[in-house]
Structures are given as C-alpha cells and as structure tokens.
Amino acid sequence: MFSSLRIRNYRLFATGAVISNTGTWMSRIAQDWLVLSLTGSSTAVGITTALQFLPMLLFGLYGGVIADRYPKRRILLATQTALGACGLALAVLTLSGHVQVWHVYLIAFLLGMVTVVDNPTRQAFVAEMVGPTDLRNAVSLNSANFQSARLIGPAVAGVLITAVGSGWAFLLNGLSFGAPLIGLLMMRSAELHRVERAPRGKGQLREGLAYVAARPDLIWPIVLVGFIGTFGFNFPIWLSAFADDVFDAGPGTYGLLNTLMAVGSVAGALLAARRATSRLRLVVGAALVFGVLEMTAAVAPTFWLFAALMVPIGAFGLTINVTANSSVQLATDPAMRGRVMSLFMMVFVGGTPIGGPLMGWLTDTYGARVGFLVGGLVSALASIMVGLVLARIGGLRLRVDLRRGGRQVITFVPREVADRQPAGAAAERVPSRV
Structure with a gap:
C-alpha cells in the first residue's frame, strides 16, 4: 500500500504536500466564509469558486505544453512560490482590515492561473520521482494525502475563524507552501527518472490533442472523467442543500457529511494503492456504482441512511479519479504526459464552472433530491456509454x-x-x- 514511500524523493514530495494540502483546505473554508461575511451572498461564493476553476477550463492545455517543455522541478519551485505568495497577500489584506470582495475575486483568479501550470506539472512529475513501476501506487497515495488533509484542514480553519478570524487561516496557508519548497530543494536530481522533454516548436498543443484523439484508451477515460467531474461531483451544492432544506439542520451537519465523504475518499485511495493494475473496466464499473449510489442517496428517506451513503460515495469517487489518472499516465508517452494530464485535469476540474451553476439551478428550482438524482443519473449513463464504446473497440x-x-x-x-x-x-x- 505504501511502496512508493521507500523512494526518498517521493517521501520529501509527499511530506511537503500533506502540509500544503492542509493549508489549502483551511484557505478554502476561510475564503468561502470571508466572501459570505463580506457580501451575505451565496452567489458571491459561487463566483469565487468559478473564478478559481475558470482558468483551467480556458487555458488548461497550455499548462501541459509548459510542463512538457521545461524541467518540472523548476516549474514547481516557481508555482509553489506563487501559490504561497497569493495566500500571504490575502492574509495581509484580511488582517489589516482592508480586504474587499474584489480582492478575493482577483486572488482566486490568480490562484487558478498558477494552478493551470502547477497541476499538470505536479501530475507528470510523479512519474519522474517513482518511475513506471510505482506510478499507480504514488498516484493513489497522492489522493489519500489530499483527502487526509481534508479531514484536518476544515476543522482547524473552523477553530481559527471562530477564535481569531479568517486572516490567520490565510497566513498559515501561505506559510504552508514552504514545506513543498523545502522538499523540492532537498531532492536528489540524480535519482529522478530522466524524461525526454518536448522541444520548443509550433503546433504542440494540436499535437497533444491529436495524440489523445487517436488513442481510445486515453480519450474515453478522459470523456468519462469529464462527465463525472462536471455533473457528479457538485457536493458543496447538494450536501449544503440537504443539510439545510431536506433535513433542517445546521452547518455542523454539513461538516459531518463532508467528513464522512472524506473518510470514504481516504479509504478508496488507500485501497487503490494496493491494486497491482489499473484497468479501464474498473474505472467504468466504479463510475456506474458511483452514479447508482448518488441516485440512492437522493431518495434516502432518513438522515442516517443518507449520511451512511456518503462513505461509499466518497470511496467510489476516489476510485474513479485515481484509477483513471494512473491508467492514462501509464498509457501515455513520457514526452506527451504533461499535455495529456492537462487535458485530463481540464475536463475533470474545468467542468465545475459549467456543471456547478447548472446543478445549482436544478437544486434551487426542483429541490435537492432532484438535483442529486440528476447528477447520479448522468454519471451512471456516462459510464454505460463509455463501457459499451470501449467494449466495441x-x-x-x-x-x-x-x-x-x-x-x-x-x-x-x-x-x-x-x-x-x-x-x-x-x-x-x-x-x-x-
């Protein structure tokens, strides 16, 4: 389950990541709370989220070109420094009492722009640290790392916001990026797996798209992940609506539902780390079960049944992401990996500005149960469609x-x-x- 941690460079990477991921989750909670306190508007919170994910939708593929063209460790040193600087800037504005909502909007957009380059570079750099043998295990542990931070970060943020205000959560987030920077600087370059970098030239973006389009084992998992990410992963909308409207509960219940989902996500990521292979049939099967579980939760008659379903939903959701991620990376030529993973992340994360407002409108208009049911139905139908296409091919x-x-x-x-x-x-x- 933890085989890739025997590699020194990856241990440094994972240690820094768990610290910065905790800070990131703290910042997400504090950012939403700050916008809500400044405006009193849930729409403003949605705008902030959309601004943070919009750059990935618009420019995600260009980030992959950069990741393939330049040394990945140097890129990460620059992007992690920029992410930390954004966190510190928001901390200074908040702690000084000068923060306005447009400041938050601007910093959210800047964070998104940096993530356009940081995300595919981080994904592709894993292969250089661990090599093809341990790649699947390392991808799984990365997801477990991120979800474990999700168990800690929001709780710490809640305490800090209540005790001393949002600014201190932003400050700790900015400082937390020092951990991955130290880890990157301490890595041994000689122990990295050398990958041929793409030469500078025209048409590299089109080359990446053509490469994926000609490979069914790449394009169809990415299509499936796009449907799931756009329509099936809108949990902030659904869980808050269920807690408030369906079960007539408060923010504590919303936090409990997120915690249960995070528990399932960690379990799913660790189980994925034990698997010796990453077959596409597992991606399709997990997506089908994920959609069915969402539809079941949508009609759950009691709170405790709904809450219990959050654990397997989290587990199967992470199984989809981890297995698709590792399958796509292992099937991709190393020189193309940055561009392919940028497309992967673009359709998975970049669909949020599209699916979020649509699912939010369905939830507001027809109720939380209908919104959740539609998200699960789209996920299940997409899995069946992709499964049949792959079987035919x-x-x-x-x-x-x-x-x-x-x-x-x-x-x-x-x-x-x-x-x-x-x-x-x-x-x-x-x-x-x-």
Missing part, C-alpha cells in the same frame, strides 16, 4: 453466466468466443487493458 461482447457456482455472472468476452461457445460455457481469460 476492444472487440468484446457482454455475456451473462447464470450457472450455479460461476465466479463471474456478467463478463466481457471476445466476440468470436461468444459466438462460438454456447451460453453458460466458460470463456477463456483474454488479456486486455479494457
């Missing part, structure tokens, strides 16, 4: 084995095998990335 056909004692009741087999053997006959195992 792989020359596979769905077969049902209803015999007693069968290990696999529903399985995919090659079309010629399905046509040749009678129903219920055992099919040979076919090696396939699908």
Whole structure:
C-alpha cells in the first residue's frame, strides 16, 4: 500500500504536500466564509469558486505544453512560490482590515492561473520521482494525502475563524507552501527518472490533442472523467442543500457529511494503492456504482441512511479519479504526459464552472433530491456509454453466466468466443487493458 514511500524523493514530495494540502483546505473554508461575511451572498461564493476553476477550463492545455517543455522541478519551485505568495497577500489584506470582495475575486483568479501550470506539472512529475513501476501506487497515495488533509484542514480553519478570524487561516496557508519548497530543494536530481522533454516548436498543443484523439484508451477515460467531474461531483451544492432544506439542520451537519465523504475518499485511495493494475473496466464499473449510489442517496428517506451513503460515495469517487489518472499516465508517452494530464485535469476540474451553476439551478428550482438524482443519473449513463464504446473497440461482447457456482455472472468476452461457445460455457481469460 505504501511502496512508493521507500523512494526518498517521493517521501520529501509527499511530506511537503500533506502540509500544503492542509493549508489549502483551511484557505478554502476561510475564503468561502470571508466572501459570505463580506457580501451575505451565496452567489458571491459561487463566483469565487468559478473564478478559481475558470482558468483551467480556458487555458488548461497550455499548462501541459509548459510542463512538457521545461524541467518540472523548476516549474514547481516557481508555482509553489506563487501559490504561497497569493495566500500571504490575502492574509495581509484580511488582517489589516482592508480586504474587499474584489480582492478575493482577483486572488482566486490568480490562484487558478498558477494552478493551470502547477497541476499538470505536479501530475507528470510523479512519474519522474517513482518511475513506471510505482506510478499507480504514488498516484493513489497522492489522493489519500489530499483527502487526509481534508479531514484536518476544515476543522482547524473552523477553530481559527471562530477564535481569531479568517486572516490567520490565510497566513498559515501561505506559510504552508514552504514545506513543498523545502522538499523540492532537498531532492536528489540524480535519482529522478530522466524524461525526454518536448522541444520548443509550433503546433504542440494540436499535437497533444491529436495524440489523445487517436488513442481510445486515453480519450474515453478522459470523456468519462469529464462527465463525472462536471455533473457528479457538485457536493458543496447538494450536501449544503440537504443539510439545510431536506433535513433542517445546521452547518455542523454539513461538516459531518463532508467528513464522512472524506473518510470514504481516504479509504478508496488507500485501497487503490494496493491494486497491482489499473484497468479501464474498473474505472467504468466504479463510475456506474458511483452514479447508482448518488441516485440512492437522493431518495434516502432518513438522515442516517443518507449520511451512511456518503462513505461509499466518497470511496467510489476516489476510485474513479485515481484509477483513471494512473491508467492514462501509464498509457501515455513520457514526452506527451504533461499535455495529456492537462487535458485530463481540464475536463475533470474545468467542468465545475459549467456543471456547478447548472446543478445549482436544478437544486434551487426542483429541490435537492432532484438535483442529486440528476447528477447520479448522468454519471451512471456516462459510464454505460463509455463501457459499451470501449467494449466495441476492444472487440468484446457482454455475456451473462447464470450457472450455479460461476465466479463471474456478467463478463466481457471476445466476440468470436461468444459466438462460438454456447451460453453458460466458460470463456477463456483474454488479456486486455479494457
């Protein structure tokens, strides 16, 4: 489960990340609370979130070109410094009493712009630290790292906001970026896996898009992740609406639901770290279960049943993200990895400015249950569509084995095998990335 931590460079990276991730979660909570206290408007909070994710939607692919062209450790030293500077700037404005909502909007947008370069670079740099053998494990541990910080950061932020105000949460967030900077500086360059960098030239963005479009094992997982990220991951909208409107509870209940989801997410990431392979069928299956669980939660009659479902929803949501991420990275040529991962993150994160307002409108107009139900339905339908496309491309056909004692009741087999053997006959195992 923790095999990649034996690598010194990755240990330094992971240690710095858990500290800065905790600061990031503190800042997210403090930022939303600050905007709400300045404006009294939930719409203003939504605008802040949209501004932070909008750059990824608009410019995400260019960040991948930069990640492929320049040394990744140097890029990360620059981006992590810039992220820390943004946190410190917001801290100074808040603690001095001069902060206005447009300051928060501007800094949120700047954070998004830096993330355009930082995110694909960080994703691709993992392969240089651990190599292809431990890549899947390291990607899983990165997700566990981020979700573990989610268990700590919001709680610390709540205490700080109540006791001394939002400014101190921003200050600690800005200072927390010192940890990854120290880790990057302490890394041994000789122990990094060398990757050929893309030469400077025209058409590299189009080259990256053409590369992904010609690879079904890349394009379809990215399509599925795009649907899930845009329509299935709008939990701040749904959970706050359920806590307030459906169950008539307060912010404490909202915090509890987020904590339960984070527990499931950590468990899902750690279980993913134990797997030896990252098959696309796992991505599709997890997405289908994820959608069904969301639809089940949408009609849950009691609070405790709804709350209990947050744990498996978090686990399967992380399984989708981690497995798709590692599958795409392992299938990508190292020289193209930055551009491919920028596209991956663009469709996964960049869909938030589109899906968030749409799901918010559905939730406000028709109720929290309908909004959550639609998000789960879109996720489930997208998984079925992508699964059928991948099966067709792989020359596979769905077969049902209803015999007693069968290990696999529903399985995919090659079309010629399905046509040749009678129903219920055992099919040979076919090696396939699908």
